[in-house]
Amino acid sequence: MTDNKKKLGLKDKYRYLTRDLDWEPSYQKKEDIFPHERFEGIKITDWDKWEDPFRLTMDAYWKYQAEKEKKLYAILDAFAQNNGQQSISDARYVNALKLFLTGISPCEYQAFQGFARVGRHFGGAGARVACQMQAIDELRHVQTQVHAMSHYNKHFNGLHDFTHMHDRVWFLSVPKSFFDDARSAGPFEFLTAISFSFEYVLTNLLFVPFMSGAAYNGDMATVTFGFSAQSDEARHMTLGLEVIKFMLEQHEDNVPIIQGWIDKWFWRGNRLLCLVGMMMDYMLPNKVMSWAEAWEVYFEQAGGALFKDLERYGIRPPKYVEQCMEAKQHVSHQAWATFYQYSQATNFHTWMPSEEEMDWLSAKYPNTFDQYYRARFTFWREQQEKGQRFYNNTLPQLCQVCQIPAIFTEPGDPTKLSHRSHVHEGERYHFCSDGCRDIFKNQPEKYVQAWLPVHQIYQGNCGGADVESVVRDYYNIELGVDNFEYLGSPDHQRWQLWKGEKPLAPLKQAS
Amino acid sequence: MSLVYIALQDNDNARYLVDGITQDNPHAVVQHQPAMIRIEAEGRLEIRRDTMEEKFGRPWDIQEMHLDVITIGGNVDEDDDRFVLEWKN
Amino acid sequence: MTVNAIGEYRFAPRDLEANFHGQRLLYLGWDRHLMFCSPFAFLVKPQMTFAELLEQVVMPAIAAHPDSARADLRQATWYLNDAPFSPDFDASLEANGLRHKDMLRMDTPGLNGLEGSCS
Numbered sequence: 170m171t172d173n174k175k176k177l178g179l180k181d182k183y184r185y186l187t188r189d190l191d192w193e194p195s196y197q198k199k200e201d202i203f204p205h206e207r208f209e210g211i212k213i214t215d216w217d218k219w220e221d222p223f224r225l226t227m228d229a230y231w232k233y234q235a236e237k238e239k240k241l242y243a244i245l246d247a248f249a250q251n252n253g254q255q256s257i258s259d260a261r262y263v264n265a266l267k268l269f270l271t272g273i274s275p276c277e278y279q280a281f282q283g284f285a286r287v288g289r290h291f292g293g294a295g296a297r298v299a300c301q302m303q304a305i306d307e308l309r310h311v312q313t314q315v316h317a318m319s320h321y322n323k324h325f326n327g328l329h330d331f332t333h334m335h336d337r338v339w340f341l342s343v344p345k346s347f348f349d350d351a352r353s354a355g356p357f358e359f360l361t362a363i364s365f366s367f368e369y370v371l372t373n374l375l376f377v378p379f380m381s382g383a384a385y386n387g388d389m390a391t392v393t394f395g396f397s398a399q400s401d402e403a404r405h406m407t408l409g410l411e412v413i414k415f416m417l418e419q420h421e422d423n424v425p426i427i428q429g430w431i432d433k434w435f436w437r438g439n440r441l442l443c444l445v446g447m448m449m450d451y452m453l454p455n456k457v458m459s460w461a462e463a464w465e466v467y468f469e470q471a472g473g474a475l476f477k478d479l480e481r482y483g484i485r486p487p488k489y490v491e492q493c494m495e496a497k498q499h500v501s502h503q504a505w506a507t508f509y510q511y512s513q514a515t516n517f518h519t520w521m522p523s524e525e526e527m528d529w530l531s532a533k534y535p536n537t538f539d540q541y542y543r544a545r546f547t548f549w550r551e552q553q554e555k556g557q558r559f560y561n562n563t564l565p566q567l568c569q570v571c572q573i574p575a576i577f578t579e580p581g582d583p584t585k586l587s588h589r590s591h592v593h594e595g596e597r598y599h600f601c602s603d604g605c606r607d608i609f610k611n612q613p614e615k616y617v618q619a620w621l622p623v624h625q626i627y628q629g630n631c632g633g634a635d636v637e638s639v640v641r642d643y644y645n646i647e648l649g650v651d652n653f654e655y656l657g658s659p660d661h662q663r664w665q666l667w668k669g670e671k672p673l674a675p676l677k678q679a680s
Numbered sequence: 681m682s683l684v685y686i687a688l689q690d691n692d693n694a695r696y697l698v699d700g701i702t703q704d705n706p707h708a709v710v711q712h713q714p715a716m717i718r719i720e721a722e723g724r725l726e727i728r729r730d731t732m733e734e735k736f737g738r739p740w741d742i743q744e745m746h747l748d749v750i751t752i753g754g755n756v757d758e759d760d761d762r763f764v765l766e767w768k769n
Numbered sequence: 770m771t772v773n774a775i776g777e778y779r780f781a782p783r784d785l786e787a788n789f790h791g792q793r794l795l796y797l798g799w800d801r802h803l804m805f806c807s808p809f810a811f812l813v814k815p816q817m818t819f820a821e822l823l824e825q826v827v828m829p830a831i832a833a834h835p836d837s838a839r840a841d842l843r844q845a846t847w848y849l850n851d852a853p854f855s856p857d858f859d860a861s862l863e864a865n866g867l868r869h870k871d872m873l874r875m876d877t878p879g880l881n882g883l884e885g886s887c888s
Contacts, residue, residue: 385715396689617783
């Protein structure tokens with residue numbers, strides 16, 4: 170420690186720059202200053218017990234974040250200057266980025282808004298500082314993602330209006346409603362939802378194997394923003410775990426409340442992540458690992474250790490977690506089949522896997538792919554070769570809670586769709602699972618107001634009366650350019666020109 | 681025993697970090713994946729400032745790690761001299 | 770249970786029948802034909818007969834499936850909100866007891882999807 174003598178130690182510095190910046194109010198009551206701290210029923214007896222294990226203070230935060238930004242932007246510049254878009258594995262890959270930009274980046278902004286709000290509402294200075302840093306991190310993530318993808322926007326379709334699409338396009342109501350739900354909850358539920366259930370338990374599945382996959386597909390820009398974001402995420406995850414432990418240690422009455430939130434937010438996050446599953450299994454031309462393998466490493470193994478650790482507080486693993494063991498073998502195929510048949514209404518392209526890719530899927534999913542999905546995908550490919558590319562011309566039934574079409578199969582029976590319904594105050598509601606129905610039954614007033622895209626189209630609230638005008642005018646998806654099949658799309662043709670191949674004629678787009 | 685893990689960006693710093701971590705934690709397992717290196721270990725992983733200073737050949741602040749870490753699993757305890765990941769079960 | 774909130778928390782359901790301009794939502798799933806990724810959500814007039822529903826709405830919706838040509842929907846086994854149901858083909862949906870946001874399932878015995886995979 171000789172060279173550190175004049176410097177404050179980490180622990181002292183943390184104390185001076187968090188708790189010691191706080192003061193006892195003299196002319197206002199604490200309850201009036203932090204009016205949202207009690208209505209959720211969480212009891213906090215001593216905010217001083219809150220400690221950030223990284224002991225990061227604002228001065229160090231700015232120093233390291235500035236350095237991360239410099240490294241990141243140097244790489245983004247190099248990527249653009251060297252026409253990095255031509256060095257990716259295949260232009261199909263870019264469709265994963267379109268989904269990322271419209272589905273995930275706006276959620277980073279929602280997370281920024283959420284942390285900025287809840288940081289205001291905690292009585293403890295340590296919690297406020299941690300939320301402040303995380304709010305700034307999340308804002309940085311949106312900005313770096315938008316910057317990285319602005320380069321792709323020059324060369325590929327479907328990336329031109331991501332905020333507008335996030336607010337309107339049918340499948341984007343899935344991530345949007347997830348964050349709307351969290352942000353409209355109280356501050357402690359928000360932290361349990363986002364810091365713990367989402368960041369700690371689930372985001373590794375998005376940012377680690379998928380970003381490693383981006384690198385494996387030659388996308389230097391995305392892997393760099395991804396890992397740069399994830400380096401903040403490591404801090405957020407640690408915060409998430411500390412938040413849970415802090416609340417559990419403060420009062421035993423907090424335990425059942427937190428267990429309920431963990432059950433709810435694990436299930437919601439699990440549903441949301443089926444989008445990532447399909448990105449990994451179907452949208453990465455060079456594959457790193459399957460969704461099921463990623464789930465095993467980053468959820469079963471890591472989550473198993475976590476919940477074993479939380480046992481001593483009386484917390485059990487999330488309700489319905491056992492269903493995921495089976496579901497990990499199915500959800501990516503089910504999600505891809507859904508987007509394939511509704512490609513007329515998406516800002517990205519879909520395609521059928523090649524024979525080689527199907528063999529990979531069959532090897533990775535030995536108990537499910539050949540038995541339940543291969544015939545379907547082979548039939549669709551044959552139809553496409555006959556010029557009858559399959560599109561589903563109806564609208565799907567959506568789950569009232571997760572807002573995903575009711576595409577999941579019954580636990581224990583992959584030949585049957587899982588469907589639940591429930592009548593509340595004379596109105597019937599439909600769900601994809603017991604998990605989503607439980608969430609509704611616990612807070613029906615919250616979900617009766619859900620803005621379900623299919624119902625909104627039928628009510629006439631999305632512009633036109635037919636799907637084509639909704640997609641074109643209300644979603645701002647350019648027909649025949651952004652949507653439909655990948656083969657023969659303008660993206661595909663441009664890629665073939667870059668590679669010196671003869672562009673494939675556009676397929677007849679059945680309607 | 682539960683596994684703790686840390687994933688690092690596969691860059692120049694990582695060579696020294698991995699070197700130092702495996703020296704101090706002989707039970708750690710190193711996995712190379714595209715663009716990243718994942719190190720996992722049963723129960724506990726410790727990253728020591730003095731070892732890293734030796735590897736880098738210069739003063740090294742534990743918090744410099746923030747630049748290269750992708751993700752971690754386990755309870756964190758950090759002070760001026762070491763960074764510990766641990767499951768206590 | 771209810772929502773813990775900082776004020777009164779009551780909202781009208783967003784999908785009341787009154788919001789659909791005289792029509793109703795009707796969901797329909799076809800057992801063992803998972804090529805259609807989820808049950809369909811249809812917007813229907815309550816005065817439409819069940820026969821018209823089959824010809825004008827259901828048949829076009831499932832036409833892309835090879836089994837649809839062999840499916841005799843009048844012989845199908847029907848379920849309304851998971852209870853066995855015997856439709857009166859000549860009566861209106863209203864007279865058949867179909868309410869806003871009800872869910873129909875049809876089972877066509879002997880038809881098991883693409884290559885028997887329930888797709």
